[in-house]
Amino acid sequence: MLYKNLEMMKKLDEFLPEIQKPARYIGGETGSVMKDKSEVDVRFAFCFPDTYEIGMSHLGMKILYALKNNVPNYWCERVFMPLPDMTEQMRRRGIPLYALESLDPVSEFDFVGFTIQYELCYTTILEMLDLAGIPVLAEDRKSLTPIVVGGGPCVCNAEPLCDFFDIFVLGEGEEVNLELMALMERCKKENSTKEEFLKLAAKIEGIYVPSLYNVEYNENGTVKAITHAPDAPETVRKRIIRDFDKVYAPENFVVPFCDIVHNRAVVEVLRGCIRGCRFCQAGFIYRPFREKSKDTIISQTKTLCQNTGYDEVSLSSLSTSDFSDIEGLLSGLCEYTSKNRINLSLPSLRVDRFSEEVFQKINDVRKSGLTFAPEAGTQRLRDVINKNITEQNVLDSVKIAFEGGYTAVKLYFMLGLPTETDDDIRGIYDLAKQVVEQFYANPDRKKGKSPSVSVSLSTFIPKPFTPFEFEPQDSEEEIRRKQKLLMDYASDRKITFSRSKYEVSLLEAVLARGDRRVGKAVYLAWKKGCFLDGWDEFFSFEKWKEAFSECGLEMSFYANRRREYDEIAPWSHMDFLVSKEFLISENKKAHEGKPTPNCREKCSNCGVASKTGGEICRAVG
Amino acid sequence: MPLVNTRVFFSKRDRAKYISHLDLAGVMQRAIKRAALPVWYTEGYNPRMYTQFMLPLSLGQESLREAVDMRLLEQLPYSEVAERMNDALPGDIRVTEVGVPVFKNTDIAAAEYEITGELDFGQFREFVGREHIPAEKKTKKGVSELDLKQHILFVEVSDKITIRLPAGVDFNINPQLVLDAFSALTGSTAAGSHILRTKILTKNGEEFR
Numbered sequence A: 001m002l003y004k005n006l007e008m009m010k011k012l013d014e015f016l017p018e019i020q021k022p023a024r025y026i027g028g029e030t031g032s033v034m035k036d037k038s039e040v041d042v043r044f045a046f047c048f049p050d051t052y053e054i055g056m057s058h059l060g061m062k063i064l065y066a067l068k069n070n071v072p073n074y075w076c077e078r079v080f081m082p083l084p085d086m087t088e089q090m091r092r093r094g095i096p097l098y099a100l101e102s103l104d105p106v107s108e109f110d111f112v113g114f115t116i117q118y119e120l121c122y123t124t125i126l127e128m129l130d131l132a133g134i135p136v137l138a139e140d141r142k143s144l145t146p147i148v149v150g151g152g153p154c155v156c157n158a159e160p161l162c163d164f165f166d167i168f169v170l171g172e173g174e175e176v177n178l179e180l181m182a183l184m185e186r187c188k189k190e191n192s193t194k195e196e197f198l199k200l201a202a203k204i205e206g207i208y209v210p211s212l213y214n215v216e217y218n219e220n221g222t223v224k225a226i227t228h229a230p231d232a233p234e235t236v237r238k239r240i241i242r243d244f245d246k247v248y249a250p251e252n253f254v255v256p257f258c259d260i261v262h263n264r265a266v267v268e269v270l271r272g273c274i275r276g277c278r279f280c281q282a283g284f285i286y287r288p289f290r291e292k293s294k295d296t297i298i299s300q301t302k303t304l305c306q307n308t309g310y311d312e313v314s315l316s317s318l319s320t321s322d323f324s325d326i327e328g329l330l331s332g333l334c335e336y337t338s339k340n341r342i343n344l345s346l347p348s349l350r351v352d353r354f355s356e357e358v359f360q361k362i363n364d365v366r367k368s369g370l371t372f373a374p375e376a377g378t379q380r381l382r383d384v385i386n387k388n389i390t391e392q393n394v395l396d397s398v399k400i401a402f403e404g405g406y407t408a409v410k411l412y413f414m415l416g417l418p419t420e421t422d423d424d425i426r427g428i429y430d431l432a433k434q435v436v437e438q439f440y441a442n443p444d445r446k447k448g449k450s451p452s453v454s455v456s457l458s459t460f461i462p463k464p465f466t467p468f469e470f471e472p473q474d475s476e477e478e479i480r481r482k483q484k485l486l487m488d489y490a491s492d493r494k495i496t497f498s499r500s501k502y503e504v505s506l507l508e509a510v511l512a513r514g515d516r517r518v519g520k521a522v523y524l525a526w527k528k529g530c531f532l533d534g535w536d537e538f539f540s541f542e543k544w545k546e547a548f549s550e551c552g553l554e555m556s557f558y559a560n561r562r563r564e565y566d567e568i569a570p571w572s573h574m575d576f577l578v579s580k581e582f583l584i585s586e587n588k589k590a591h592e593g594k595p596t597p598n599c600r601e602k603c604s605n606c607g608v609a610s611k612t613g614g615e616i617c618r619a620v621g
Numbered sequence B: 001m002p003l004v005n006t007r008v009f010f011s012k013r014d015r016a017k018y019i020s021h022l023d024l025a026g027v028m029q030r031a032i033k034r035a036a037l038p039v040w041y042t043e044g045y046n047p048r049m050y051t052q053f054m055l056p057l058s059l060g061q062e063s064l065r066e067a068v069d070m071r072l073l074e075q076l077p078y079s080e081v082a083e084r085m086n087d088a089l090p091g092d093i094r095v096t097e098v099g100v101p102v103f104k105n106t107d108i109a110a111a112e113y114e115i116t117g118e119l120d121f122g123q124f125r126e127f128v129g130r131e132h133i134p135a136e137k138k139t140k141k142g143v144s145e146l147d148l149k150q151h152i153l154f155v156e157v158s159d160k161i162t163i164r165l166p167a168g169v170d171f172n173i174n175p176q177l178v179l180d181a182f183s184a185l186t187g188s189t190a191a192g193s194h195i196l197r198t199k200i201l202t203k204n205g206e207e208f209r
Helices: A006-013 A059-069 A084-093 A119-131 A153-157 A173-189 A194-201 A294-308 A326-339 A356-363 A379-384 A391-403 A422-440 A476-489 A502-512 A518-527 A541-550 A555-559 A580-591 B014-018 B021-034 B078-088 B121-129 B175-186
Strands: A042-048 A074-080 A111-115 A147-151 A167-169 A213-217 A223-228 A265-268 A312-316 A343-345 A370-375 A408-415 A452-459 A495-499 B004-012 B062-072 B093-099 B108-118 B134-139 B142-147 B154-157 B161-166 B192-202
Touching (some): A042 A059, A059 A173, A059 A265, A084 A119, A119 A502, A119 A518, A167 A173, A265 A294, A294 A312, A294 B021, A391 A422, A408 A476, A476 A495, A502 A518, A518 A541, B021 B078, B078 B093, B121 B175, B134 B175, B161 B175, B175 B192
Parallel strands (some): A042 A074, A042 A111, A111 A147, A147 A167, A265 A312, A312 A343, A408 A452
Antiparallel strands (some): B004 B062, B108 B192, B134 B142
8 A cells, every 4th residue: 555654744734734835845746656665675765955946846856766766666755955934843843854755754764865966055964864863974873774875966076075974976876876775675684784885885886985985184284195995996986877868767757736946847868068168067077978869859758748747848958059950859849849838948058059940949938038158258268268159159149039039138157267357357248238239230129129138247166077176266355356347347227237145156166175174164054053055045154154263174275275286186086087187188278278179079088988988978970 | 619618626635735726727737738638728929728716725724625617629528537637636636526617606605614623622612602703804905803603604513513604706704714713712722623625605505516
């Protein structure tokens, strides 16, 4: 019989009607997987350290959820971070964090897995463990279960989280998650200890067991050496799916009862990116470039739309317009979607691939705003960051958009990029101004309408496994000076600016390139009450500052310091296939202002092809 | 082709009681799409699937009798519509009946509820026996005072409460209002009680169909 924790249901019924949007906390949605508990051998609590609305929009979670639940004796359930009105009631009533399918406490699961998508969720992880009644420090958890495991992009430098996790999964999770669950199934039968389990897990490719590594530091605070236990490999290599066209894709989603951020079907079209923008971590850590076939994508779209009943489908990838046969794909998809009254949405389009044909296809959807990301204001700086688009590309695309009836355009830029000068800053406004002029150059424009161009300014954050991992982040004074410079220079009221908070970018930079000692600061910040740091209303930089100073760490050491090429990075025992030599050569080319051709034009030997045997990367030919 | 006006009755229980009235339309429309029923879309610039729900149910209350209207593009056996929708709906929403709309939305005049749970039923019996039951009803215009006693159309108290209250577009009394008044006037708690809507009725006391 399908299991249901009626006792918990009853407890929740007592107060859920008083809670904001209670549908988030109760499960039972279409597509959620219920099982007979007596036939389940391994249970996985898949935790997303953010709210239901954010986590339920995430494709990776949907893939792994469906994949694990496909195995009859494994049960994967979902867990999200409740908001304070809910946590307050839970704490008062002694209700621990529970999973949405069974409503069972998370502490009863074999695995408590977190997908770690951004640095600002670190304290939320601790808060969720604590709500679950699970000791947050790995060393305080002695028994075999629960094993606390983490995956996602942030584990390319998981060092600030090593105190809290037993295991990290590097790279793509489709295969390794099942291997890990099989190992748990075996270890539970054999009554193994946690230590035995961890040693066996460390032998699986892609599994990083932080407790089997030791880090020593130099007097100047940099890493001196990273040593490993005999049971653990010297470097841990990330996992990749070799045959991407055959990779598991979910045939159904959990369709929420309430609205979420992206309430739609999502189909992945490609992994990796051919572009190599030097600031972009995703562009490097998700290599090699692989595509699904057009037919696979179309058939997966149909299945997913039929099973979920969604009236919107989105294609997902780092750069969908780089799909080799994008126009063929869109024609094939539109044939199905328009007949079935489904909207097709295409995020992640590059401006240089923004052709009239592509535009026509998305034009059928909804006329809201369009977003472009030139990232830098001048060609010189775009060459430095290897964002290989020209001013003309941007203006051509904007022209098509304005002619197609759009009036609002959003432009993304970064401040504080390496080698940036005041001319580059002024270039941001100049480019935005030209976009405005492009609107008035259209003779068919609607009379009486004026364009609105919003410029979003974020602060550059150097990330591991990018050519900019050696770069300092601009200081607060410098960023403020640059922001002011731009505001003083700007005069056109049709251009509006929005800026990111410097403190948030600084913290992200610190956590992104932090070492194991930063874990203390994460712990203290959480103890002081930090959680959901990515949310303006909960973020407290004061608490973070106190936390760092109490453990004697300088944020500037991690964020604002240039790192030598030969410095041992805290993440140097991680192997994300891209070689350090390549990152160094790209860094040098950046400082020379030289772009690198995209992977489709020419292979630049980033190391991925040679390490994977050369057959997997599909960027060239 | 003539459109087939169709009324679908359904229950909304257990976890589904936390689906808000606003979200219910989305839940139902996606289920209709999963069931691949041939339904009518509104015309115009932004076509939408046509569904119209009767008598909103408060969040947290359950119901055996909810109704939604849609228009089918072809005549299908009602049993088939019910079956296909039940295959597509979340388990805690069940289609109970499909048919031709008999009454109009505006014909709805009352609803019957069953209240169970941890509640002092003896005290409740005394409470409804009072001559006046003053209560404050919040409306869009503000708070109005009323005497609930005049609006209780029927009540029977045993180990549960069966109560009939005005319902509909013009005037509606939420059973929660009665429970709140009970708590306020007697000091006895009604926090552990469950409200289940069992019937929707017309002016003549007929079952809304």
